[in-house]
Amino acid sequence: MQARKFKTIWFPLAAIAVIVGGLALLFAWAAGLLGDRTTTRTFLGNTLQEFEPGYRRAHGKGVCFTGVFHSSGAASSLSKARVFSQQDIPAIGRFSIGSGDPHAADTSTSTVSMALLLTADDQSQWRMKLNNAPYFPTRDAEGFLAQRSAFEPDPATGQPDPARVAAFFEKYPEARKAVEYKATAPWPRSFAGAQYNVINAFVLLAADGKRQAVRWSMRPHATLPGLSAEERAKAGHDFLFEDIKQRSANGSLYWDLVLQLAEAGDPVDDPSQPWPPERQQVVAGTLEVTSVRDQAEGGCRDINFDPTLVPSGIELSKDPVLAARAGIYSHSYNARLREIGFGKATQAIGKKDGE
Amino acid sequence: MMHDLPETPAPAPGHFNLLGRVLHWAMAIGIMAMLFIGVGMMSSLSLRPWLIDLHQPLGIAILVLALLRLANRLLRAVPPLPASVPRWQAAAAHASHWLLYLMMIALPLLGWAVRSAGNWPVILMDGWMLPAIVPENPVLYAWLRLAHGIGAWLLFALLLGHIGAALVHAWIFRDGVFSSMARGSRTRVSRLPDN
Ligand code: HEM
Ligand code: HEM
Ligand code: HEM
Numbered sequence: 001m002q003a004r005k006f007k008t009i010w011f012p013l014a015a016i017a018v019i020v021g022g023l024a025l026l027f028a029w030a031a032g033l034l035g036d037r038t039t040t041r042t043f044l045g046n047t048l049q050e051f052e053p054g055y056r057r058a059h060g061k062g063v064c065f066t067g068v069f070h071s072s073g074a075a076s077s078l079s080k081a082r083v084f085s086q087q088d089i090p091a092i093g094r095f096s097i098g099s100g101d102p103h104a105a106d107t108s109t110s111t112v113s114m115a116l117l118l119t120a121d122d123q124s125q126w127r128m129k130l131n132n133a134p135y136f137p138t139r140d141a142e143g144f145l146a147q148r149s150a151f152e153p154d155p156a157t158g159q160p161d162p163a164r165v166a167a168f169f170e171k172y173p174e175a176r177k178a179v180e181y182k183a184t185a186p187w188p189r190s191f192a193g194a195q196y197n198v199i200n201a202f203v204l205l206a207a208d209g210k211r212q213a214v215r216w217s218m219r220p221h222a223t224l225p226g227l228s229a230e231e232r233a234k235a236g237h238d239f240l241f242e243d244i245k246q247r248s249a250n251g252s253l254y255w256d257l258v259l260q261l262a263e264a265g266d267p268v269d270d271p272s273q274p275w276p277p278e279r280q281q282v283v284a285g286t287l288e289v290t291s292v293r294d295q296a297e298g299g300c301r302d303i304n305f306d307p308t309l310v311p312s313g314i315e316l317s318k319d320p321v322l323a324a325r326a327g328i329y330s331h332s333y334n335a336r337l338r339e340i341g342f343g344k345a346t347q348a349i350g351k352k353d354g355e
Numbered sequence: 356m357m358h359d360l361p362e363t364p365a366p367a368p369g370h371f372n373l374l375g376r377v378l379h380w381a382m383a384i385g386i387m388a389m390l391f392i393g394v395g396m397m398s399s400l401s402l403r404p405w406l407i408d409l410h411q412p413l414g415i416a417i418l419v420l421a422l423l424r425l426a427n428r429l430l431r432a433v434p435p436l437p438a439s440v441p442r443w444q445a446a447a448a449h450a451s452h453w454l455l456y457l458m459m460i461a462l463p464l465l466g467w468a469v470r471s472a473g474n475w476p477v478i479l480m481d482g483w484m485l486p487a488i489v490p491e492n493p494v495l496y497a498w499l500r501l502a503h504g505i506g507a508w509l510l511f512a513l514l515l516g517h518i519g520a521a522l523v524h525a526w527i528f529r530d531g532v533f534s535s536m537a538r539g540s541r542t543r544v545s546r547l548p549d550n
Contacts, residue, residue: 012526020519027511030391032398039398123484125476141400302473302493308404309475312482316404324400326407331397334500337473341497 038142040327048335052102054345057332059113060102063241064298065248067091069118071285075259078212079204081313082120084284089118091287094300095191095244098131102348106240107232112188114196114218114255115305116287124311127304129325130196130218132188136271137178141324143272147175174272186226191244192253193224200307200322201268203315204259213262213317215275218255218287248292255287269318296350302340304333368434370535375431378424379536385417386459390511411470412479418463425456434535439528448520451513458510464488465503472496 025034032039041048047057056062069091075084083089097104098111111131118126137147150168151160169176188194196218204212227235236242247253259282260275267273295301308316308326316322339345371379389410396406436445470477471487472495478484489495525533 009527012522016519016522016526019522020515023518024515027390027394030398031394038400040400040403041398122482123476124482302496304473320401323402323404327397327399327403330403337493338497338501341494 038145040324041331042145043141043324043328044331044335047100048331051335052348053339054336054348055102056096056336058100059096059098061099061104061106061241062094062096062113062115062295062300063244063292064295064300065093065095065289065292066299067093067252067287067289067291069257069285069287072283074282075204075284078206078210078214078259078261078282079313080207081126081204081311082122082124083118083126083311084313086120089120091289092117092299092303093289094295094303094305095240095292097240105237107187107235110182110185110187112191112194112196112240114191114194115300115303116218117303117305120311125309126311126314127306127309128198129305129307129329130198132194132196133178133185133199134181134197135178135274136199136321137175138172138321139174139270139272140320141328143172143175144321146172174270178272187232188240189224189227189231189243190222190247191240192247193220193222195219196255198307200271200319200325201262201317202310203317205313205315211315213266213268214259215262216257216259216284219258221254221256245292248289253289255289257284257287258282259284269320271319271321294350296348301349302337304329306330306333368432369531370434370539372427372431373539374427375424375433376536376539378420378427382417382420382424382459385413385420386510387514389413389417390507390514393507408478411466411477414463414466415477415479415485417459418467421456421459421463425460428456436532437530439530440532451517454513455510455517458506458513462503462506462510465499465506469496469499469503472499 028034032041044057051057052060069083069089071084071086071089073085078084093114093116096113096115097106098109098113101108111133113132114130116126116128116130120126136144138144146168150164153159154161198216201213201215204214206212261280261282262268262275263279266275266279292298306326306329308322310316336345336348340349345351370376392406392410392413396403396410399406436448440448467477467485468489471489472492474487474491476484489499521533521536524530525537
């Protein structure tokens with residue numbers, strides 16, 4: 001009697017509980033709620049909950065621009081994307097500085113950035129985020145976390161712990177050159193004179209099916225010297241932003257979109273390895289920035305310039321940092337749009353305090 | 356003679372019709388996959404671009420199939436639950452089935468609207484895009500995104516209950532409820548007990 005009840009009720013019931021419970025656990029694991037693996041949320045830490053409402057969780061201090069991308073047609077044989085053949089493409093973008101704090105001084109970082117969204121007449125979109133740094137410090141995204149924690153100042157000394165820094169370089173030897181570069185790189189004098197680099201590689205797809213791995217840069221027409229240490233000490237809190245407003249008021253600003261073509265054997269999927277400078281370059285067109293406006297009202301505020309949104313004719317490379325950025329950006333974007341949408345943001349949407 | 360017999364109503368079917376069964380199981384796989392793809396693309400460091408490219412066309416396919424399935428459900432007879440099922444359970448079964456239909460249609464529409472409100476293209480295949488169904492607007496985006504996320508988690512919870520109940524019918528009650536969805540009928544008699 002007991003045995004029969006076990007066989008017909010308790011055993012199947014236990015099996016059902018295992019199946020249903022197992023599915024629930026698997027789902028929680030896939031969502032990153034179970035276990036301690038690194039997920040895209042790890043990169044944002046508590047900034048998703050605690051941050052000045054409405055601002056980007058990095059590069060929060062920025063300004064919007066609008067303009068036109070004039071394609072030269074030179075890349076149309078490399079990629080069937082409409083952006084390379086249509087003559088004039090409306091552009092919306094954003095200049096920003098690399099600091100996490102949306103109110104940081106412009107002298108707080110030497111990283112300046114450009115973000116861009118091109119919408120061609122076939123409705124295809126090309127989004128990108130570019131930095132003035134020439135390459136990413138580490139070969140993968142986890143390296144970013146490792147570097148951040150290794151260089152965390154020791155509360156006792158106020159300096160990074162040399163042992164942890166050494167352990168980091170042991171694991172990510174390629175990061176030395178980025179750290180050294182950063183220590184000696186010129187400080188930007190103006191957003192207008194900086195070269196902005198895509199860093200991660202992509203693959204162009206031609207109409208005839210040919211594939212070509214590329215990286216690209218926005219190369220400025222303006223050539224400006226870097227900022228000396230004395231000039232930097234005297235520079236105002238918002239000097240870059242005041243400068244770009246002034247310059248753009250006096251006329252358009254220009255950058256060439258320069259494609260760098262990889263050759264066989266180049267490290268396509270490693271963002272820490274630049275390709276040899278003698279690689280063939282193709283000027284795909286020129287970006288003309290016609291006006292610059294505050295980010296609270298300039299139309300770039302609510303855009304996620306997700307670099308993985310590329311038009312047909314451009315594909316992502318297997319660069320692991322590129323793939324990781326997509327999810328990271330989405331969390332930052334969702335958090336800030338939620339704050340704006342639910343009425344929590346003030347300064348970020350141009351409200352004065354107390355309004 | 357046969358045609359002299361008084362008219363009797365057609366007997367209720369013992370099984371869901373073939374289209375209903377095929378759609379049920381194909382969509383069961385599709386929807387379960389969509390739920391895992393959805394949370395996976397929000398957490399994964401490496402798979403996000405691939406998963407979101409899959410999430411959108413698969414979600415739209417589910418929307419189309421759900422509409423077809425709804426029509427099939429409304430136009431064709433379905434097997435009644437066996438008399439042994441208590442009334443409250445039958446009511447819960449009906450309510451949850453209609454809720455599942457609602458979710459199968461609302462969730463993809465919400466996803467499509469999320470993309471539209473954020474001015475993202477909904478790409479089905481290389482170069483194949485759907486038009487926006489709501490205007491670009493950050494407030495809309497925030498609410499729709501929240502609704503799509505919460506809706507997906509509610510659907511998952513509902514499905515856990517649905518699967519649990521289906522297996523209880525299959526392995527403990529053995530009352531023919533499971534086989535009415537699992538296989539077709541050779542004879543047009545009403546439900547036979549499993550096994
Ligand atoms: C794993 C490494 C990285 C992390 C964790 C990270 C994190 C972030 C976050 C959270 C934002 C705010 C996004 C938003 O709310 O829209 C951001 C913006 C930005 N990131 Fe990254 N990022 C990484 C790598 C890179 C790389 C390699 C580049 C190089 C091109 C880059 C360029 C930018 C730019 C240009 C912006 C400003 C975008 C805008 O103006 O909307 N980031 N980053
Ligand atoms: C994962 C997504 C699933 C969805 C959206 C879903 C949805 C539904 C719906 C709406 C019905 C009502 C019948 C109809 O109109 O088609 C139903 C019936 C049924 N489902 Fe599912 N189902 C899913 C998965 C499953 C699984 C995994 C099982 C088995 C373990 C299952 C077992 C059943 C059974 C046995 C019935 C028949 C119930 C009756 O006779 O009233 N379903 N399902
Ligand atoms: C049966 C249909 C669908 C299911 C079960 C589903 C499920 C999910 C899940 C579980 C998430 C993650 C939620 C979170 O973690 O917050 C998600 C996110 C999302 N889904 Fe869906 N989805 C469906 C259909 C669609 C469709 C048709 C589209 C668009 C055409 C879509 C677009 C999105 C978008 C844009 C996100 C958010 C991505 C982000 O915030 O970065 N979904 N979905």
